[in-house]
Amino acid sequence: MSESTAVLSTPPAAPPTARILGLHLGVLAVLFALHFVLPDYHHISLSRIMVLACFAMGYNLAFGYSGLLSLGHAMFFAAGLYAAGLVAQFADIAAPGGFLIGVAAAALVALTLGAIALRTGGVSFMIVTLMFAQAVFLIIYYFGTYTRGDEGFVVPDAMRVLLGLDLADPTVRYMTALALFAACLMGSLALARSNLGRVLIAIRENEDRARMLGYDVYRYKLTALTLSAVMAGAAGAAYGLLFGYVGASFASIQYSIYPLLWVLMGGAGTVLGPFLGTVLMFYLVDLTSAATTAYLLVVGLVLIALILFFPKGILGTVRERYLPWLP
Amino acid sequence: MDFGPYFLLASLEGAVGAAVLAVTALGLSLVFGVMRIVNVAHGEFFMLGAVIAWWVASLIGIHPAVGFLAALVVSPLVVGSVAILAERTVLSRLHYDPEATIVATIGMLYVIQQAVLMTYGPEARPVQPPFDFRIQLPWFGYSAYKLFVILAAVVLLLAVWWGLTRTRLGLMMRATQIDRETARAFAIPVDRVYAGVFAVGAALAALGAVLVVPVQQAHYLMGHDPLLLSFITVIIGGLGSLRGTVLAAVIIGMSDGIISVFFSPTLAKIIATLAVAMVLVARPQGLFGERAP
Numbered sequence: 344m345s346e347s348t349a350v351l352s353t354p355p356a357a358p359p360t361a362r363i364l365g366l367h368l369g370v371l372a373v374l375f376a377l378h379f380v381l382p383d384y385h386h387i388s389l390s391r392i393m394v395l396a397c398f399a400m401g402y403n404l405a406f407g408y409s410g411l412l413s414l415g416h417a418m419f420f421a422a423g424l425y426a427a428g429l430v431a432q433f434a435d436i437a438a439p440g441g442f443l444i445g446v447a448a449a450a451l452v453a454l455t456l457g458a459i460a461l462r463t464g465g466v467s468f469m470i471v472t473l474m475f476a477q478a479v480f481l482i483i484y485y486f487g488t489y490t491r492g493d494e495g496f497v498v499p500d501a502m503r504v505l506l507g508l509d510l511a512d513p514t515v516r517y518m519t520a521l522a523l524f525a526a527c528l529m530g531s532l533a534l535a536r537s538n539l540g541r542v543l544i545a546i547r548e549n550e551d552r553a554r555m556l557g558y559d560v561y562r563y564k565l566t567a568l569t570l571s572a573v574m575a576g577a578a579g580a581a582y583g584l585l586f587g588y589v590g591a592s593f594a595s596i597q598y599s600i601y602p603l604l605w606v607l608m609g610g611a612g613t614v615l616g617p618f619l620g621t622v623l624m625f626y627l628v629d630l631t632s633a634a635t636t637a638y639l640l641v642v643g644l645v646l647i648a649l650i651l652f653f654p655k656g657i658l659g660t661v662r663e664r665y666l667p668w669l670p
Numbered sequence: 671m672d673f674g675p676y677f678l679l680a681s682l683e684g685a686v687g688a689a690v691l692a693v694t695a696l697g698l699s700l701v702f703g704v705m706r707i708v709n710v711a712h713g714e715f716f717m718l719g720a721v722i723a724w725w726v727a728s729l730i731g732i733h734p735a736v737g738f739l740a741a742l743v744v745s746p747l748v749v750g751s752v753a754i755l756a757e758r759t760v761l762s763r764l765h766y767d768p769e770a771t772i773v774a775t776i777g778m779l780y781v782i783q784q785a786v787l788m789t790y791g792p793e794a795r796p797v798q799p800p801f802d803f804r805i806q807l808p809w810f811g812y813s814a815y816k817l818f819v820i821l822a823a824v825v826l827l828l829a830v831w832w833g834l835t836r837t838r839l840g841l842m843m844r845a846t847q848i849d850r851e852t853a854r855a856f857a858i859p860v861d862r863v864y865a866g867v868f869a870v871g872a873a874l875a876a877l878g879a880v881l882v883v884p885v886q887q888a889h890y891l892m893g894h895d896p897l898l899l900s901f902i903t904v905i906i907g908g909l910g911s912l913r914g915t916v917l918a919a920v921i922i923g924m925s926d927g928i929i930s931v932f933f934s935p936t937l938a939k940i941i942a943t944l945a946v947a948m949v950l951v952a953r954p955q956g957l958f959g960e961r962a963p
């Protein structure tokens with residue numbers, strides 16, 4: 344991938360910080376403004392999209408920046424979702440605590456299963472993460488007494504409260520989603536421009552060379568995967584608390600494929616790409632599922648088309664051709 | 671029933687599963703061995719084989735045996751053609767890059783599965799077995815068709831072995847597997863070998879499905895379990911080792927059959943998936959493989 348050579352060879356002072364900050368804050372401002380103009384249906388869709396985009400941004404940290412093609416990110420999302428949901432259901436722990444517990448659970452899964460999976464690379468890493476995620480999915484079924492398996496459960500309304508505000512209220516929900524989204528977006532941006540981000544890109548481009556330069560590659564990868572899982576888990580926990588439903592379908596392989604699809608579409612290794620991909624795919628699937636039950640056909644066709652013709656995604660291509668400063 | 675006969679029944683069920691698994695996983699293993707790619711759509715080729723078998727069998731309504739035999743010929747041919755099409759239009763253009771191929775075959779998985787959902791529908795449909803009698807053992811009766819499945823799988827495996835070791839085409843495949851560049855230098859049409867191997871791999875999945883469909887109904891989501899089990903088998907058997915694949919299929923199929931009779935199938939699956947992941951981490955060459963992939 345040639346874009347990173349550009350990133351690596353540009354002196355750190357060169358990217359126009361004001362322009363980059365302006366673009367990202369501008370996106371956040373537009374999202375804030377949309378709250379006041381969107382009709383109900385798109386309002387709730389966008390709340391969902393912003394939370395799911397956090398999942399995608401987390402995936403992008405692993406896949407886009409560090410080159411870790413995981414097929415098991417649903418386990419991190421599900422860890423956040425179920426941890427937050429289960430403590431709300433059985434321990435009466437309300438939103439802020441449940442959210443943190445969800446994030447911690449995802450980090451724990453990354454530090455255990457992820458640490459094991461990182462012992463492998465390439466295709467083996469894909470299969471091992473796939474297997475681990477499958478095991479997590481089956482474990483959710485196995486403890487069906489608590490998780491209620493496929494059917495799932497509804498998070499009690501009394502637990503969906505943050506600082507005295509009702510998370511089921513559309514305005515509160517939208518603003519909470521936006522706050523989480525802003526944190527993940529600015530976090531990704533800061534990471535992409537930090538030394539850590541540059542080392543991760545270096546590892547993605549040439550692992551042996553990074554190792555030769557003295558970087559502890561395994562540790563950097565584990566850091567990246569854990570940060571990625573933290574974002575995915577935060578998205579999962581927020582999804583459960585904001586939308587009030589926890590179910591096993593969120594742990595299925597489909598939810599490991601979706602972030603890959605979103606990131607591929609928007610542009611792997613770009614800060615705004617995951618959000619763009621999530622918006623486009625969400626509405627594409629939404630429109631198709633109105634027409635046919637076989638809406639996953641679109642997912643398949645888009646995956647094939649992207650990998651064949653636009654492996655760099657939309658923003659990756661835009662950066663290559665028009666806006667080389669895009670982070 | 672006493673433990674002995676019960677165990678015998680479980681073993682017979684396991685052997686049927688192992689036979690179908692060996693044929694299906696061999697297809698995946700062949701593709702991985704020669705082309706060095708992981709085909710995530712393998713389970714959908716299996717499902718497509720089963721659906722086409724139902725379609726052929728229901729078109730030919732003369733006698734179940736005629737329909738079954740026709741399916742045994744038509745289904746792998748159709749599925750093989752679909753595979754060639756997919757290989758030529760998508761995989762060859764990706765230059766068989768391992769990671770891009772996985773993403774593309776995930777795409778194919780959805781396309782095939784959803785296309786079947788749109789045309790065949792969400793129902794599960796049975797295919798009549800070609801013959802219908804039970805062999806009466808002292809403790810229980812057992813379907814003769816299931817025993818035929820085991821026999822047919824053995825014949826198929828021997829045919830693949832013969833094809834790979836005794837024919838010119840097999841020699842080309844093995845040459846490509848060992849060293850693609852040298853094979854090309856010796857005027858072996860590597861591109862066509864790749865397309866052929868991908869088709870044979872898919873056809874084997876379809877054959878496994880035709881064998882199983884009189885016992886298990888055809889359904890558009892039926893590709894999931896064979897895919898997972900084939901993955902497990904190929905990894906345990908050692909990536910690229912055909913002998914290891916067959917050996918692993920027997921062990922996994924038998925133990926899967928026996929364990930799911932005596933224990934919770936979910937627990938068995940959890941243990942199996944975790945064990946396989948650990949095998950891949952600790953011994954990337956598989957339990958029976960000799961060289962690193």
